Amino acid sequence: MCVGLSAKVVKIKDKGTVLVDASGAKREVAASLLDHLEPGDYVMVHAGTAIAKITDDDGHETDNLLDHLL
Amino acid sequence: MEALPEQITLAHGAGGKQTSALIHQIFERHFKNSLLTADDAAVLPRPGHQIAMSTDGFVVSPAFFPGGNIGELSICGTVNDLSCMGAKPLYLTCSFIIEEGLEVSKLDRIAASMAETAEKAGAVLVAGDTKVVGKGQADQVFITTTGVGEIVSQNPLSGAKAAPGDAVLVTGDVGRHGCAVLLSRDEYGIDAHVESDCAPLWKPVSAALKAAPDLHVIRDATRGGVGTVLYEIAHQSHVGIRLHSDAIPVDPSVAGVCGMLGLEPLYLACEGRMVMIVPKEEAGAIIDALSVFPDTQGICQIGEVTAEEPERVIMETEIGTQTYLPEPGTELLPRIC
């Protein structure tokens, strides 16, 4: 239900807006749901809104989870 | 002679002095060649071999986009269609439907691009027509081109000739034209550096025909993109086509835009990309021959033809599973779900 795209914050605009970059595709998205974003942070973008601050390395995370399990 | 104003008016289509001013100062000036005359029809030398003929209408909006414009597109589309049949493009005609109010300077740039692109393809514009319609009855300018080419390949090419074991090649990264046009409409607020792949490909195609005389299929991946072309070939030849998802070349910015909008790059239009299907032992020779041309230097193999699953395009994923490439659908719409 919720296509999300991880993107890098490249610029802080005013009024709760940031410019994000997803491998070369740039768009202004709403950032008022998140505190203290800085250029270089990664966010999960859904429907034009940054919904979570994230790390960009899903591989590392899943490996850690699996290492404990299997 | 009457000077041209800044904008096209209905009078430019009325057949009088202003029409002839437009023709002389824009079209004849750019298209000038010995076969283009003021007579009612072009009289052309007969080619030595069979001819191929093709026609196509161009209504792209906007008319100017990064990497090209509707004029360049109108030549590429038709010369590439001829090239796909192993025909060397020779003669072209063009028909313009112009919306009242179009800036003359834009028309001038469009005509200049057409002349330049035709020359690059080795063809000449031998006849044309101009109509002007009222504001709102067209979107800036629509162009229809018709082309005649001479068949030079020894062995006929056809979408029905793909055979199990053949290699499936694409001459460069996919989906750039569709992405560039989508971005230049600026409907979704996305900014990315993506230029159309728009290019006339007769020279690389003729090199491919020399390098691999037993080439089976060449198809121009325009509207509908590479995915649609592959399904067409799979149906026509009653074969399956297996693709390797990690081998499909996609420009990172195109991938980023597609990621944002939930689109599949294989279904975005290209205007300078050929799908080629060849016996696998000839694939290397074609790749070597086409790598030297700037417009096809990204040529690579993306899959192979199979006897299994006829009429389906199978995608081998990066985790080693196999799924179908979804069949070509309807209007491309961005999705959030």
Place this chain on the structure above:
Amino acid sequence: MKQNHQMSAPLRRAIDFLKTYDGPEVRIMEVCGTHTHEIFKQGIRQLLSPKITLISGPGCPVCVTPAGYIDRAVALALDHGVTVCTFGDLMRVPGTEMSLSMARGRGGDVRVVYAPEDAEKLAAEHPEKPFAFLSVGFETTTPSSCLAVDHAIRDGLDNFTLLTANKTMPAAYEAMKNSTDLFLYPGHVHAITGLADVKKMQQEGVSGVVAGFTAGELITALAIAVKKYGEGVPFYVNAYPRVVTDEGSPEAKQLVAKYMEPCDAWWRGIGMLPDSGMRLKKAYARFDAAERYALPEGNGKDNPGCHCGDVLQGRCRPEDCPLFGTVCTPVHPTGACMVSSEGACSAYYLYGGEK
């Protein structure tokens, strides 16, 4: 899209584990439509032993949106002269008489936007025209709609409304919990809501794993789910911690609570679920298209032959529906599950089912 990383050793072990699993049979419901789409696109079902069954649940907002909602959106465009802005997903969903795409063909002003905020911007640029945004979606999407209302107030707009059909997940978990052994929870919903609902389910004895959306994340979540299931104790695991935190997004929750309140909602194929929807509060009724244009309650009819409801509840597979692939295809969809690329029927059709 390309992911470009080689499969890691742990991921290969997880795939081996899923392929060779020979414990008790387990049914896992992926609640989220985006999960359904990715699972089919990546062919992940091929990696599962016959002991593991995946059920595609009701988490596609397009699929559970009733035909009456589309009818109201069509009425806005054709009868009230409103410019209707929508996510692309809703364009081809059949209403009783027509889809929004057909309404556009009949002269309705229907526009596809990427974000609710884009619709608000259009309204700000064209104060002379009324605009309505089709506000569908779950917890992930609802804050964006509320943000658009927030901006409309900031910009002093009087020409912007929402037609709401927003839904929330917990009621669906409750309604579906007997159709599955455990849930694959929707990561982006819980990015907003946090883990409270998931913990509550565990306390009720219902297990699940919060999952991300890449192939690696899905395989990881499934391996964790199957492994933990074998231990026989109700559990929850957050297998998407790079995005989902314990508390979720307080800002998003506050924003939604400011403008919206829970309401009963009709889920196509499932029925009325109490408190499973969100609507604008009375104080913001001027932004509510249904109030403003006095739209009648939709009593739109679904095609009676359509089995979307059973598919959504895991009671039948898409190919068991008599309309599947014959009358009902992605180009001419009958039921909503065939329209959205996240719908189970569409995913089966496009990517080859259990292939």
